[in-house]
Amino acid sequence: MEKYEEKELYLSAEPMKVNLGPSHPAMHGTVRIVVGLEGEVIKHSDVQVGFLHRGFEKECEASTWNQVIPYTDRLNYASPLLNEIGYVLAVEKLLGVDVTRRAKVLRVILGELSRIMDHLVCNAAMCMELGAFTPFLYLVKTRDYIYLLLEKITGQRVMHSYMRIGGLKYDVTEGFEEEVRALFPKVMQCVVDVEALLVKNRIFIDRTVNVGCVTAEQALGHGWTGPCLRSTGVDYDVRKAEPYLVYGDLSFDVPVGTNGDNYDRFQCRFAELRQSIRIVEQALAMLEPGPVMLDLPDMGLPPKDEVYTSIEGTIRHFMIVMKGGVVPAGEVYMATETANGELGYYIVSTGGGGPHKCRVRPPCFANMSAMSQMIDGGFLADVIPTFGSINMIGGECDR
C-alpha cells in the first residue's frame, strides 16, 4: 500500500455559507443562523433573531394596566403563568400592595406547574431533534395532563390570563388539591422512563456531553440565568436569592451542574422539575381558605354579580376598563425566576392609565446572545442539541 503524507490527506474546502432557518425542521422557534463552514467545522456564525417580533412593548405602552396581562402570556408561551406572575408582581410592587396569602400560595403552585410544563417540553424538543422521538411523545403527553388541569382552572388551555393585579381572576375549582397531587406520579413516571431511555444512551451522550460548553464567567457576562446558568455551576436562583411570594417559607434545593454543556443543562432541567414537585407538595399543605383578590378600587375589577346588578359596580368596572386604573408615577424592576431564568419587568409609570414603558428582560434573549460563541469551532451537527438545550422561545426572545 502506498504511503500518503498527512498533508495530502487533508481535503481543503472552500468556506461555505449555510443558512440554518428561519424555518428549519430541527429548529423549534424561528431563528436564523448563518454559519460559515470549512468542511464540517463552523468557522464563524451569525445568529439572527427577531422573526417573531410583534411589538410587545409598543402594544403595552398603548394599553391599560390590566390589558397587558394577556400580552405577557404570549412571551414565553411554554409557561404563560410565570410571565403573568412576573408582571403582576411588578405592578403590585409599584402600587405597594401585598396580595392575600391564598393568592400567593396559589401563584406558587400554578407557577411551579408551569415550570414543570416548560422543562418537560424543552427536554422533549431537545431529544426529539436528536432523533429520540419516543421520549418526546412521553413528555409532551405528560405536559398535556397539566394543560388539562390549567384549562379547568383558568378556562383557557394555553393562554391563561389568570393572574390579576391584586390577586387572581377567581378561586381555583373544587378538588384542585387532589387533582394536582394526582399529577405527580404521572409526571415522575414519565421522567423516570425518559431518563432510562436517554441518560446512559451512547448516542445521546456523544452528542451532548462536552458539547456547547460555557464557563461560569462567560455565562455571567452574557447575563445568563436559570437552568443554563446553573448548569455551569453558579448557584443562582431568584427564588432563593430574593424570595418573593412564599418561596422564603419553602424548602427546596437549587440543582447545579459542573460542565456547562448540553448534558448538564438537560439534567438540570429534570432535577429542577423534581424540586418543583417538592415545592408544590409543600405549598399544597400551606393552602388555606380565604380571599384570592384584594379590593383595589382603582385597579381591580369588581365581582361580576356586582357589575351586573348594581350601578356602583358597573361604574367602577367601566372606569377601570375605560381609563385603565391608577398607578402612582415611578419606576420599578421586578425579577422573578421563570423556567428560562430571571424574567425582569422594568416598568415606568407616569401616573396614567397604562405603563409609559413596560420593558421585559427576557432570559432567553440573554442566553441566545452567547449562542454564536458556543457553536463556533464546533461541528455543524452540534448546533442542533446546543440550540435545543438553550430553550430559545421565540415569543420571549423576540417579543
Added chain:
Amino acid sequence: MSKKVVRGIRKGFKDEVLSDHAEHGDFTVVVKPGKLADIVRYLHDDEEMCFEHFCDLTAVDWPDREERFEVVIHLHSIRHGHRIRIKTSVGADDPTVPSISGIYGGANWFEREAFDMYGVRFEGHPDLRRILLWEEFEGHPLRKDYPKQKRQCPIPLREQPPAQPEPFPERP
C-alpha cells in the same frame, strides 16, 4: 447593601453623578453619559462592588424632556447579592452613549436592541446593527412619535385578493 454601591459611585465619580434614589427599594444612580463605561468598568472590576452579572439594558423615550432618551442599565452581583440601576440621558440630536459591550458580552445584543428600537447609538460597539427588525426598516418603533398603527411591509400588501386557483380537473 446597595447603599454602599451608591456611596462608592459617588466617591469615585463625584462629578458624574447627578442624583440617586431608592424608589421601591431599587437603588438607582443617575449619571452623565460621558464616563458611563468607566463607571460600569469600576462596578464590574471592584472587589467591593463585584457586579459580575449583567442583567438588562434598555432605553426610555421622554419626548417632553430636553434630553429625550434615557438609557437604563440594571446590574446584579451574585456574590454580594445586590443590584443597581444606572440611568443616563442623552438628547435627540446626537443620542450617543459609550458602549459597555466590552465589559459584559451580554450587553452586545441588548445595545443592538436599544439602537433598533430607539435609535440610541453606542459608541465603541463592535457590530451596531438592527437585531429584532430587518435592515431596511425605517424609523425606530419604540419612540413615542412612531405611530402604533403604522405598517412597513418588506413585501407590499396585495391590493387585489389573490386569484382563485384553478379547480382540479375532474377525474375521467
Added chain:
Amino acid sequence: MAKIKINGKDYETDGARTILDVTRKNGIEVPTFCYNPELSIAANCRMCLVEVKGAPKLMPACQTDVRDGMEVLTASPKVKEWQAQNLEFILLHHPVDCPICDQAGECQLQEHYQKYDRGKTRLWSHEDKLPKSKRKVLGPHVIHDAERCILCTQCVRFCHEIWGEHLLDSQYRGDHREIIVAHGQALDFPYSLMVVDVCPVGAMTSRDFRFAKRVWMLHKAEGFCAGCATGCAAYIDSDEDHVYRLRPRRDDAVNRVWLCDDGVLSGRLHNEDRVTGATAAGKALDERAALREAARLLEGARGQSVAVLSAEYTTEDNLAMARFATEVLGATDLYLAARPDGEADRLLRSADKNPNRAGATAAAGKAVKPVSELAGAEAGFVVALGGIGTPPAGAKVLVLSARKGDMTAAADVLLPAPTFAQCAGTYFNAKGMARSFGPAIAPKIHEKPLPTSVAGVLDGICAAMGVAHRTGDLAPAVAKIAASLAVPADDASTKEGAKP
C-alpha cells in the same frame, strides 16, 4: 378686596362672588353636577357642599357668597363623608345602564363616583329601583331617559334663560320627580341639542348620536363649525373617517359654550354625498392618472377659461385656486359659489350658510360674480372649486370638490378635495374674524396620502401640464386678508352674540 382661606391657604377673591368661583379659578377640586357658569345657580345637586367655619351645616360652594376672612374646607372628613353619601343617594335609583348609555366615558356621575364614593349600594336588590320612562320623546332631536336623570335642571334653565322660552319643567315630587315638556310646548327649537350637551349624565340623548358610538373611541379634535358664517368654535368628534358629532368649544367672543342643532349635526357635511375618488368621464381613476387627465383636459385652456371659487372652502384653498386660474389659465372672470341663505336667529345662526364668504371673496382679489351667472357665461373651460353651480353648455369642466353637486355631475375630470374636517386652513366669519384650524381627521397612516390641500392637487396638475407655476407659501396672503378684514379692537367686545 376680600381674602379667604381655603384648606388653610390664603386666596384673593379677585372680584369672585361665590366660593366655587374662587376654587375654580385656583384649580381646587369641588365636584358639581348642577352648576353651569352660563346659567343661574340652582344649588340642587348638593354635590359642592363644603365646610365653612362658623356655619353649623355644610354650605353649597356654588351659592355661598364669599366674605372677608372666611375659612373653607373642601376636603375635610365631613365633606368627604357627605360627598360619598350624596352620591349613594343620587345613585340609589340610577339604572344599571352604563353598557348602553351614550354618556359612559364622559359622564360626571361615573367620574365623581370613582373619585369621591367607591362605596357599595345598600339597596337590597336592583329590582327595587324605581322604574320611569326610558324613552320619552321631547322633540325632533332629543329623547329623554327619565331613569338616568339626576334632576340638576340644567336643561330647564338653559331653555328658560338662554333661549328665553319656558319649554321644560318638572313634575311630581321626591323619587318620582321627572323632567317633562312644559304644558303646551315642545322641545322644538334650533338649539334643542344643547340640552344634551349640558346634561351631566346620559338622561338627555341626541336622536342622531344615540347608540352610534362609544365616546372613548372618538378622536376629539379642536376645529370650527362650517355650517354658517358665524364660525362657532367646536370639537369635531370622529372615528374612522366618520364625523359623529360636533360639540361646542368655549369661545367667549363668538359662541360662548353653545352651538346650534345644525352645527352639532354638521358632520353630515363630511359624511354624506362625498366625492371619494377621482373620476374622468365618469370612470374611476387612481390619483396620478387623474392628474394627467386633468392636464390633458386643460390643453388650450389659456385665455378661454373661467374659474369658480367657493365660500365653503378655506381661504387657502381659494387663494390657490385663484392663483392657478389667473396665472396658469389666464382666467379673467372669477365666480363665487355659495350655499343658499337660510334661517337666522338672535343667538348664533347667520343667514349666510357659508363659513368663509368673506375669505373667499378677499382671496379672489377682485370683484366676483355669483355662480348663478355661470351658466350664461361664454367660456370653453371651467375650473371649479366645490360642487355648487351649473357650467355653461359645451364647456370642458374640471372640478375639485369634497361633496357632490350639480357641478360635479357635469365634470369631465373630478378630483377629490378635503372636507371641512380633513383640511387645514382659515375661515373668515361674518365679522371678519380669522378662524384657523388643523385637520380633525388625519389621513390613514397606511393609506396612500390623500391630497390634504387643494394647493397640493393644483400643483400636481401643474406638474402634469409641464408648467412651472407652483402655489407657494399662502401664509402672507392670508395674513394680509386677515389684516384687511380685522375688526377694531374696541368693537370686538361689544359684538352682538358675544353674550347670547
